[in-house]
């Protein structure tokens with residue numbers, strides 16, 4: 001079965017299966033999520049599949065939005081960047097960073113992804129194709145551009 005072939009054995013030069021080149025990821029992609037240009041060499045297929053189906057399962061540092069309810073009855077929402085026993089540094093929607101001492105936090109939610117789960121958008125077969133495409137995004141593939 002095609003999906004079980006090792007990465008790099010399907011499509012590309014010498015094959016009639018058209019494979020989009022990684023350049024599409026950088027030139028057409030937005031800056032909402034992480035750069036996926038080399039994701040195929042950084043993560044395995046199981047991780048890639050999980051991040052498409054259940055984006056909140058593993059969230060790389062600096063992504064994901066958490067909400068902090070403070071003791072002064074205000075709320076702060078943003079991406080946790082750094083956590084120490086004393087404080088959490090959060091990137092706010094305007095890009096500024098705010099250090100919130102833990103002693104001021106009454107309650108907090110776990111970070112959730114802003115990425116939509118792909119199963120509501122793509123068919124399982126298409127999800128499989130996206131995983132195969134992402135797995136090919138490696139430094140070797142980039143050099144061929």
Ligand code: HEM
Pocket residue numbers: 032033034036039048051052055056058059060063064112113114115116130134
């Ligand atoms: C077919 C389209 C998409 C693909 C193939 C894709 C793929 C991925 C992958 C593989 C990751 C994990 C990266 C890592 O852990 O280093 C990721 C994370 C992420 N993606 Fe997407 N993504 C897509 C669409 C979107 C859309 C539409 C959004 C936002 C509206 C988005 C926002 C994010 C964000 C913020 C992350 C960071 C981690 C997280 O919050 O889960 N992605 N994406």
